Structures are given as C-alpha cells and as structure tokens.
Amino acid sequence: MTDGAGLTIGVLGSYGGRNLGDEAILTGLLADLRHQEPNARIIVFSRNPAHTALAHPDVEAVPWEGVSRVDSSAVLAQLDLLVLGGGGILYDKEARRYLRVVRVAQERGLPLLTYAVGVGPLSEGVDTGMVRETLGQATEVTVRDQESRMVLEEAGLMNPITVTADPAFLLTPEDFPESWLREEGVPAGKQLVGLSVREPGRAAERLDVDGYHRLLAQISDFLVHRIDAYVLFVPMERDDIRHSHGVMSHMIAAERGRILHNDYSPRQVLGLMKHFDLAVGMRLHFLIFAAMMGTPFLPLPYAGKVFDLAQRLGVPALRGVEREVEGPLLAEVDRLWDERDQRADETARRVAAVCEQARGTSQVTRGVLESIRSRTLTAATA
Known part of the structure; x- marks a missing residue:
C-alpha cells in the first residue's frame, strides 16, 4: 500500500472454471471488497485468467495452477492481504493444491x-494437516455452513471459527427479459419449471448416472402432466449440458424440455429465477438463486452443503436421488406445488436471515481491513 492508495488484496478460489456457482461467489466477494475498499487493487488467482479478466475488468487476474513458488512469491509480495475465497475448495486431494499457494x-x-469457505470431506492426512496448519495461522476463519465448522474442528483446528453464509447471498439480480426465454425455445403462456442436474464426481460419488437420469426424467414428466409445464434445464457448469440431455433422453414428454444454451452471468441467472413457477435441483447455487428470488424450490441433495441449505431455509430435502426412490420424491414435488403459497412467507423470512448471515462475512472482513490499514499507516509514519 502506497501513500494515498488502497490496499492490494489477493483473492484465491476456484475461479475461471466456468462454474456459475463459483463465479457467483467471486461476484459477491468482489462487490463486498469494492464496497469496503473502493480504491483497492485486487488480484484474482484464477484457473483461467482470461475468463476472469473478461468477466471482471476492474481486477487483475493471474494463474496459480502450475506456477512455481518463485513466480507465486513475486505476485504475493505485492499483497497486503490474501483472501481464500468462498466455495467448497478444502476437501481431500484439492485442499493441498490451494493451500500450497497459501503456505507460500x-x-x-x-x-x-x-471468506465463507466450504470445507470437507477431509480424511486424508496430507490435506487435513495442511488445513490445520495454514488455517491455524489465519487472521480470521469464516465458513459458510455448520458442516464446514465441524470438519475443521474434527481436523484439529483450534482457532475461533465464524459461521456465516455463502457469498452468493450477497448478489443482486440483473434483468432476464422474456425475449431471452423465447430465443431459448421456451414458449409463452405455460407454467415453467427450472431443473438443475450435476455430474457425478468427487462431490457426488454415489450417484448412478443412468439411475438418477431416469429418476429426474420421471420428476420432469410428472410436472409436465401435473401442471402443464415446460421444463427448462439450467446448466451451472458445462458438463451439466450433457447430463441434461441424458435426463431428456429418458423423458416421455421430451418435447416439453429445453436446455439453456447461451452464456449468462450469475446475476442474469439469478434474474432468470423470477420466471420459474417451481424449481427442482441438485446444484447448490441454483437452489440459492431460487430461494433469493422467492421461487418455490425442492433440493435434491447429494452432499451435506445442500442439506445444510435446506435446513437453514426450512424446506424438505430427500436423499432419493442417490437411492433412486421415485415415490417419496414425486409426493414431495406434488406437495410443494400444492403448498407453495403457504410456505412462501416463512421461506422468505428465513432467506432474509441467511442473507444477513452472509453480510456477517463482510463485518469480519471489515475488521481485518481496518487492522491492516492501521498497521500500514503506523509503519509509514514511524
């Protein structure tokens, strides 16, 4: 920090990978930092610096994967603070990669x-040890849910841990015009259901692809006939497009299904939610977006973070996706549609409370920034 200038802040997370959830986190985080430190120089450590620079032209973007300690040190030497950004990045095999930069x-x-980081599962010694060591030296540790705090405590972290909420709850929507829906092939005058799928992988290892595709196809067909709906699949990541086609291939009423194909920003997808009469989904941030816009939604959990969201917002959440049990899921979808108006006020109240919790991360960040500014000014005048 030079005299009269703002702080230089580095932000490290799973950014630039074209995952709308991660990009929503970055958008909310950057807006918060800009509000608190308008003159800050912000450097984002990105998987794809070109993508990050295009989406956020007011920041600098640099690579971190495959970068040597010497080159990392050259960038880190310019910083006053490193923010380990929100999202579920501290888990087995992946935590060690991010924390290599943190350690330097x-x-x-x-x-x-x-910053409202997501943690777990953590069972491997290398990752658990690095998390305990690096976060043990952190100025402040904030996590986005209770499960993350429990994982850190079980890993042996002794620091105070503040539970806040996902930074996506800080976003404001952009308009998503009706004309864009027409361009996507969605006709006017029909009920519209939003559906979110995801790929199996380290975060959803128990998913049987064909089984869950068939199950979501049954849910989609049920809603087509139950409320005369069109189903719009909302890919939050590129591979979601393939799995959306997989679900549609099992639908009897596949002609009533559409897949969102154009590229949209997180704020625009948040704005899209106002067009849905109902949302059913697996991706965490799809569900967060639905909740924020007051759209009735049913989570299809595959991980603890989705269950945590459902509990915070007081909505049902069944593990039927993993067990491929269609009866309870269809019954819950039916009940959600019938009770959507009665549930609306209570859900809105809970969403407002979680948004306030998300602003709690800002309060912690403000204290850290004020402390750094104070130390810097003291050093400059000494």
Whole structure:
C-alpha cells in the first residue's frame, strides 16, 4: 500500500472454471471488497485468467495452477492481504493444491482471511494437516455452513471459527427479459419449471448416472402432466449440458424440455429465477438463486452443503436421488406445488436471515481491513 492508495488484496478460489456457482461467489466477494475498499487493487488467482479478466475488468487476474513458488512469491509480495475465497475448495486431494499457494503467502508473513469457505470431506492426512496448519495461522476463519465448522474442528483446528453464509447471498439480480426465454425455445403462456442436474464426481460419488437420469426424467414428466409445464434445464457448469440431455433422453414428454444454451452471468441467472413457477435441483447455487428470488424450490441433495441449505431455509430435502426412490420424491414435488403459497412467507423470512448471515462475512472482513490499514499507516509514519 502506497501513500494515498488502497490496499492490494489477493483473492484465491476456484475461479475461471466456468462454474456459475463459483463465479457467483467471486461476484459477491468482489462487490463486498469494492464496497469496503473502493480504491483497492485486487488480484484474482484464477484457473483461467482470461475468463476472469473478461468477466471482471476492474481486477487483475493471474494463474496459480502450475506456477512455481518463485513466480507465486513475486505476485504475493505485492499483497497486503490474501483472501481464500468462498466455495467448497478444502476437501481431500484439492485442499493441498490451494493451500500450497497459501503456505507460500504465509512464509512471507502475509495475513490470511478465509471468506465463507466450504470445507470437507477431509480424511486424508496430507490435506487435513495442511488445513490445520495454514488455517491455524489465519487472521480470521469464516465458513459458510455448520458442516464446514465441524470438519475443521474434527481436523484439529483450534482457532475461533465464524459461521456465516455463502457469498452468493450477497448478489443482486440483473434483468432476464422474456425475449431471452423465447430465443431459448421456451414458449409463452405455460407454467415453467427450472431443473438443475450435476455430474457425478468427487462431490457426488454415489450417484448412478443412468439411475438418477431416469429418476429426474420421471420428476420432469410428472410436472409436465401435473401442471402443464415446460421444463427448462439450467446448466451451472458445462458438463451439466450433457447430463441434461441424458435426463431428456429418458423423458416421455421430451418435447416439453429445453436446455439453456447461451452464456449468462450469475446475476442474469439469478434474474432468470423470477420466471420459474417451481424449481427442482441438485446444484447448490441454483437452489440459492431460487430461494433469493422467492421461487418455490425442492433440493435434491447429494452432499451435506445442500442439506445444510435446506435446513437453514426450512424446506424438505430427500436423499432419493442417490437411492433412486421415485415415490417419496414425486409426493414431495406434488406437495410443494400444492403448498407453495403457504410456505412462501416463512421461506422468505428465513432467506432474509441467511442473507444477513452472509453480510456477517463482510463485518469480519471489515475488521481485518481496518487492522491492516492501521498497521500500514503506523509503519509509514514511524
């Protein structure tokens, strides 16, 4: 920080991978930092710096994957603070990759703040040890849910841990005009259901692809006939498009299904939610977006973070996707449609409370920034 200038802040997370949930986190996080430190120089460590720079032209974007310690040190030397960004990035095999950068930063004496980070599962010794060591030296540790706090405590972290909420709850929507829906092949005058799928993988290892495709096809067909709906699949990541086609291939009423194909920003997808009469989904941020816009929604959990969201918002959540049990799921979808108006006020009240919790991360961040500014000014005048 030079005299009269803002702080230089680094932001590290799963950004630039074209996952709308991760990009929503970055959008909310950057808006918060800009509000608190308008003159800050912000450097984002990105998987795809070109993508990040295009989406956020007011920041600098640099790579971190495959970058040597020497090159990382050159960038980290310019920072006053490193923010380990929100999202579920501290889990087995992946945590060690992010924390390699954090470790280099801490060797330089750089303060670390975790910003509503998601943690777990953590069972491998290398990752667990690195999490305990690096976060043990952090200035502040904030996590986005209770499950993450429990994982950190079980890993042996002794620091105070503040539970806030996902940074996506800080977003404001952009308009998503009706004309864009027409361009996507969605006709006017029909009920519209939003559906979110995801790929199997480390975060959803128990999913049987063909089984869950068939199950979601049954849910889609049920809604087509139950409420005369069109179903619009909303890919939150590129591979979701393939799995959306997989679900549609099993639908009897596949002509009533559409897949969102154009590229949209997180704020635009948030705005899209106002067009849905109902949302059923697996992706966490699809569900967060639906909740924020007051759209009745049913989570189809595959991980603890989705269950945590359902519990916070007081909505049902069944593990039928993994067990391929269609009866309870169809019954819950039917009940959700019938009770959507009665549930609306209570859900809105809970969403407002979670949004306030998300702003709690800002309060912690403000304290850290004020402390750094104070130390910097003291050093400059000494």
